[in-house]
Amino acid sequence: MELVEVADEERAARLGMTGSPTVLIDGVDPFAVPDARVSVSCRLYRGLDGTVDGAPSVDELRSALQAAESRDCEAECSPVDTVGRGGRGRLAPVDGGLRAVQQAVLRHFAATGSTPDPADLEPRAAAHGRAATDVLADLAAEDFLALDDHGRIRAAYPFSAVPTAHRVRLADGIEVWAMCAIDALGMPDMLRTDAVITSADPVTGETVTVTSTGGRLTWRPSSAVVYLGQRSCTGPAADIACGALNFFTSRRTAQEWADQHPDFTGQTIPQDRAEVLGRSVFGSLLADSEPA
Structure with missing residues (x-):
């Protein structure tokens, strides 16, 4: 110290x-x-x-x-470190307008529930002497977000532009999709808001709900856990990990899913560790941001 x-x-x-x-x-x-x-x-x-x-x-x-x-443990010890980019974090660097555009994308998702068009991002990129499409390409290359074949944003961690298994209703009524369970858990802290996360156990279909109130999270059912998994190949988290970062009603169903998907490796983690991971990865993404 x-x-x-x-x-x-x-x-x-x-x-x-x-x-x-x-x-x-x-x-x-x-x-x-x-x-x-x-x-x-x-x-x-x-x-x-x-x-x-x-x-x-x-x-x-x-x-x-x-x-x-x-x-630190996720970066050094765990087989699953894709969520936090191998310990490098999800906050883009300031250089080249990367952080300004990243944060503009995140604010747009939070305010509208949808992805922005590149034209909406031009003022942010232009302030750094660049075109929005070029900045988005740089962000995608470093896995701060993911683009589709047409250059449109399909994911801006923690948000998804298309429906997923994880729905998050913010305190102001806006509803957004999260890329995975950890992304969903990180949203309330990142946005400094209450929220209700709704997902489903991939094995049983039973609903898992996590309610964030004043920074405290309540899980239903109380036995719910999160499975952290990823494929053995390389690539963006949207492709190799997000499909295996899910809520389960119990350790039993999480293990059952893992047994059914040998192409993924990972581990089941308890609620408190999942909460800490969500906060640590996403909590600071908008903490030091430019005015909207």
Whole structure:
């Protein structure tokens, strides 16, 4: 643990400090809020219960550290690391307008439930001296999103442009499709909103529902789990993993599905680990974003 004193806004900008204290874990602010400005002023933190304090709570710090640990483990230990791009994360780099266009795509999905046309993205790309189609191609090449044969967006993790097994209803009534179970679990934290996730056990067809309220997730049935799997080949997550990242009503049905699909390798994980993985992969995608 390193304590860093920041005396001016230039250094605050370089470190990503948006008020004191700012906690960085592996260089990432796990408590970042949308549109927060660089600042050397005091910072306030709002807990899940609505209370405001001058620092994150012990429980919140512990949760953030566990999320970072899970992210590292997924990158180094797990056979399934495609969700987080092999530990590299889903947040596109700033260079070349990649992050600006990525975040514009995500906001459009969240606001409309559908994919944007390239023309809708031209202002973002033009601000970086590029065409939207070129930026989208670069994003697809690095698996920040996936394009169809006509260059249209078919997936912008965590969103899908076509129906999937995972439906997410946001607090404002917008309904979106998630690419997989982990993507669905990451949406409420990424968008800082309540949501209801509805999916179905691929073996029994029984409904699995996860309700996010104030950052807390409630699973029905209580025995539900997530299976993380992927094919042994290489390629974008949309093709080699998303079809094997599903909700199941129990470990028994998850194992039954795995036995029926030997072309996938993976593991069953409990609810708390699935939640941490969803938050760690997607929670920060819009935390440091340009104005819409």
